[in-house]
Structures are given as structure tokens and as C-alpha cells.
Amino acid sequence: xxxxxxxxxxxxxxxxxxxxxxxxxxxxxxxxxxxxxxxxxxxxxxxxxxxxxxxxxxxxxxxxxxxxxxxxxxxxxxxxxxxxxxxxxxxxxxxxxxxxxxxxxxxxxxxxxxxxxxxxxxxxxxxxxxxxxxxxxxxxxxxxxxxxxxxxxxxxxxxxxxxxxxxxxxxxxxxxxxxxxxxxxxxxxxxxxxx
Numbered sequence: 001x002x003x004x005x006x007x008x009x010x011x012x013x014x015x016x017x018x019x020x021x022x023x024x025x026x027x028x029x030x031x032x033x034x035x036x037x038x039x040x041x042x043x044x045x046x047x048x049x050x051x052x053x054x055x056x057x058x059x060x061x062x063x064x065x066x067x068x069x070x071x072x073x074x075x076x077x078x079x080x081x082x083x084x085x086x087x088x089x090x091x092x093x094x095x096x097x098x099x100x101x102x103x104x105x106x107x108x109x110x111x112x113x114x115x116x117x118x119x120x121x122x123x124x125x126x127x128x129x130x131x132x133x134x135x136x137x138x139x140x141x142x143x144x145x146x147x148x149x150x151x152x153x154x155x156x157x158x159x160x161x162x163x164x165x166x167x168x169x170x171x172x173x174x175x176x177x178x179x180x181x182x183x184x185x186x187x188x189x190x191x192x193x194x195x
Contacts, residue, residue, distance in 0.1 A: 042181055140180075
């Protein structure tokens with residue numbers, strides 16, 4: 001798989017706009033400010049492929065990128081408090097429409113901030129992925145922000161977390177240092193090949 005040859009395809013704000021799934025899809029999901037855009041940019045070695053914002057909750061659409069014969073879907077972040085009721089409703093409808101759309105999802109990369117336990121929204125998302133049988137892996141972000149002792153403690157915590165029992169992998173990542181990117185690429189390539 002060529003991770004250095006990727007293009008932005010389109011963004012969709014409602015489930016009705018979503019095109020049919022005609023390629024294997026790799027999905028990125030996580031709460032607002034978990035570092036999703038930064039991780040995507042690091043993974044593809046591009047500065048502005050996914051827009052990084054100082055304001056959490058900026059991604060409000062499903063953004064599609066394409067690399068070869070694989071499509072990557074960047075889902076809007078969840079759990080941002082400053083959204084209106086109408087916006088939260090639109091977000092829910094968009095997410096439900098995406099996952100109910102008979103898509104060729106090979107794996108969902110669920111981002112979790114390694115420094116903290118999963119939020120209630122994270123837990124709901126992990127429960128949904130587990131119960132619906134959607135293959136998923138956890139990318140623990142911001143691992144570089146932890147001191148070695150704290151990092152070992154958090155790694156052990158996530159390794160024993162029941163919500164991650166069904167995960168294909170739990171990978172410690174850093175968009176700053178690039179740690180975990182090779183492991184993520186290997187996982188994605190294996191999932192695309194149906195392994």
C-alpha cells in the first residue's frame with residue numbers, strides 16, 4: 001500500500017449525501033481533540049491532508065481520502081460540548097447513516113487519548129463497534145506526552161480494559177514523533193488484504 005500517494009476526495013455533511021461504498025474503507029473515529037487530524041497527517045506524511053484546528057469539534061463532515069484502491073474515512077469527532085442540539089442530531093444521523101450504509105469497512109481505527117481513561121462517549125463507541133461486529137483497533141494517541149512510568153501504567157490499564165477485548169490491536173501512537181505509525185500501516189495493509 002502506498003501511504004505517500006493520497007488525495008482528498010470529498011466531504012459529506014448528511015447521510016443522504018454519502019456515496020455508495022465501492023472500495024475497501026479504513027475508518028478513523030474518536031472524540032474531538034483526541035488528535036485525529038494530526039494522526040492522519042502523520043500517517044500519510046502530509047501536513048494539511050486533514051485540517052488541524054485549535055478549536056475542537058471542527059470536523060463536522062465525513063471526509064474521504066483515497067490512496068490507490070483504498071478509501072479512508074475521517075469521521076467527525078464526538079463529545080464536543082459546544083454543539084447545538086440540531087448539530088448533535090445531524091451528527092447522530094450522519095454516523096448512523098454511515099455505519100448502516102452497507103459499507104466495505106475493513107477496520108475502524110478508534111483513537112483514544114492514552115493519558116486518560118476512555119470518556120463515556122468513547123465507551124459508547126467501543127460498545128457499538130463490539131456489538132455490531134465491526135472490526136476495530138485502538139490507537140492510543142499522545143503517548144509522547146507521558147513520562148515512562150506513567151506510560152507503562154496507562155499501557156497496562158488499556159491492555160486490561162474490557163471495552164478493548166475485541167480490538168484487533170492496541171497501538172501506542174504519537175503524531176509528534178511518529179511512533180506507532182509503522183504498526184498502524186501494517187495493520188491497515190493486513191486488514192485491506194482481508195487478514
